[in-house]
Amino acid sequence: xxxxxxxxxxxxxxxxxxxxxxxxxxxxxxxxxxxxxxxxxxxxxxxxxxxxxxxxxxxxxxxxxxxxxxxxxxxxxxxxxxxxxxxxxxxxxxxxxxxxxxxxxxxxxxxxxxxxxxxxxxxxxxxxxxxxxxxxxxxxxxxxxxxxxxxxxxxxxxxxxxxxxxxxxxxxxxxxxxxxxxxxxxxxxxxxxxxxxxxxxxxxxxxxxxxxxxxxxxxxxxxxxxxxxxxxxxxxxxxxxxxxxxxxxxxxxxxxxxxxxxxxxxxxxxxxxxxxxxxxxxxxxxxxxxxxxxxxxxxxxxxxxxxxxxxxxxxxxxxxx
Amino acid sequence: xxxxxxxxxxxxxxxxxxxxxxxxxxxxxxxxxxxxxxxxxxxxxxxxxxxxxxxxxxxxxxxxxxxxxxxxxxxxxxxxxxxxxxxxxxxxxxxxxxxxxxxxxxxxxxxxxxxxxxxxxxxxxxxxx
Numbered sequence: 001x002x003x004x005x006x007x008x009x010x011x012x013x014x015x016x017x018x019x020x021x022x023x024x025x026x027x028x029x030x031x032x033x034x035x036x037x038x039x040x041x042x043x044x045x046x047x048x049x050x051x052x053x054x055x056x057x058x059x060x061x062x063x064x065x066x067x068x069x070x071x072x073x074x075x076x077x078x079x080x081x082x083x084x085x086x087x088x089x090x091x092x093x094x095x096x097x098x099x100x101x102x103x104x105x106x107x108x109x110x111x112x113x114x115x116x117x118x119x120x121x122x123x124x125x126x127x128x129x130x131x132x133x134x135x136x137x138x139x140x141x142x143x144x145x146x147x148x149x150x151x152x153x154x155x156x157x158x159x160x161x162x163x164x165x166x167x168x169x170x171x172x173x174x175x176x177x178x179x180x181x182x183x184x185x186x187x188x189x190x191x192x193x194x195x196x197x198x199x200x201x202x203x204x205x206x207x208x209x210x211x212x213x214x215x216x217x218x219x220x221x222x223x224x225x226x227x228x229x230x231x232x233x234x235x236x237x238x239x240x241x242x243x244x245x246x247x248x249x250x251x252x253x254x255x256x257x258x259x260x261x262x263x264x265x266x267x268x269x270x271x272x273x274x275x276x277x278x279x280x281x282x283x284x285x286x287x288x289x290x291x292x293x294x295x296x297x298x299x300x301x302x303x304x305x306x307x308x309x310x311x312x313x314x315x316x317x318x319x320x321x
Numbered sequence: 322x323x324x325x326x327x328x329x330x331x332x333x334x335x336x337x338x339x340x341x342x343x344x345x346x347x348x349x350x351x352x353x354x355x356x357x358x359x360x361x362x363x364x365x366x367x368x369x370x371x372x373x374x375x376x377x378x379x380x381x382x383x384x385x386x387x388x389x390x391x392x393x394x395x396x397x398x399x400x401x402x403x404x405x406x407x408x409x410x411x412x413x414x415x416x417x418x419x420x421x422x423x424x425x426x427x428x429x430x431x432x433x434x435x436x437x438x439x440x441x442x443x444x445x446x447x448x449x450x
Binding site: 021022025026028029032033034090091094095096097098099100102103106110112115116117118120122 | 324325326328347348350351352353354355356357358359360361362363367370371373374375376401402
């Protein structure tokens with residue numbers, strides 16, 4: 001089976017690497033649907049790590065898509081091609097999804113130099129989608145020099161983007177929480193650059209002040225920059241892009257890029273490993289083999305701890321799923 | 322969660338401002354387990370680019386305004402993605418319905434049942450890969 005899969009995927013990869021857009025699009029589907037690890041493996045020989053990866057995250061409705069839309073024409077002056085991976089949540093009930101980010105990205109600036117791909121989270125809990133990592137590898141291998149990843153709207157801890165992106169832009173709005181929200185773990189720790197979008201609304205000054213205070217406590221010297229924007233009228237977009245570019249340049253100039261990426265890769269490895277383990281245990285739990293075990297636990301014959309221990313053994317025996 | 326979800330592009334052609342129809346249809350499709358990519362009001366170029374880049378399994382067009390715009394969109398999508406099924410809804414006059422059907426587009430005029438649209442999406446997205 002692996003052979004036939006590889007043949008088809010190898011063909012797609014060859015065409016995608018030659019710049020055939022529809023082949024890249026189909027390759028992304030392959031990564032998403034079935035063959036994530038096969039594809040990633042096949043792409044390893046390619047020239048990876050050339051792309052700059054910009055993550056855009058923040059609460060739902062903060063204006064992430066709109067802000068990306070107003071950044072695109074400016075970013076195009078520095079990068080000849082831009083890939084956007086826009087992630088939205090899957091319904092935990094129907095497994096369906098409404099992917100609406102693209103609605104905000106329909107400006108006149110769009111042409112073949114921009115490749116937007118919408119992706120449903122499909123149960124991933126880290127703010128991305130499991131296939132996001134493979135998709136980024138594919139864009140990178142195909143020579144897209146800037147990859148923008150929009151996470152789904154996050155709360156406080158869905159921050160896998162930190163381990164994927166070189167630069168993380170956090171988008172907030174006036175009236176976002178208060179000083180206590182800002183000091184909670186998560187969002188403020190994850191950003192390299194912050195945008196207070198919809199800054200024409202009341203409370204922008206207060207939000208900036210509280211965010212600044214919180215960031216100053218976190219960062220002794222290099223405090224992340226905060227830019228005020230109104231995405232729908234492109235206000236602040238030039239400034240924001242400059243700040244994002246400066247972060248990228250600082251990473252490269254400081255010689256920390258490789259080191260930072262290696263650290264992130266290690267974190268990502270751990271996360272993916274844990275995900276696989278959970279999937280494996282879930283399937284062990286769903287298998288008939290665990291039934292007697294659960295029955296014994298329910299009947300009080302074995303303890304819940306013991307049941308967990310035995311399930312782990314079933315999971316180990318069942319091989320890869 | 323398995324990974325068999327089919328992807329549908331939903332676009333509006335023409336200069337018509339009504340969102341309710343496509344939104345309700347998109348919700349019904351989502352609730353039936355589809356991943357629905359909305360692009361709102363879009364030019365033919367935008368629709369074609371989205372159909373290719375998103376590698377969707379089906380394109381849904383909400384038709385408002387001139388039928389020729391919709392026919393051009395259908396032709397262009399079929400040229401860029403041969404064999405990709407399309408369906409359409411909205412205020413489609415009878416003569417336009419025939420023109421669309423002649424191109425292989427399934428048409429759901431006003432009064433169509435959501436269940437029929439969902440059934441059509443399920444039937445049309447059973448592609449092999």
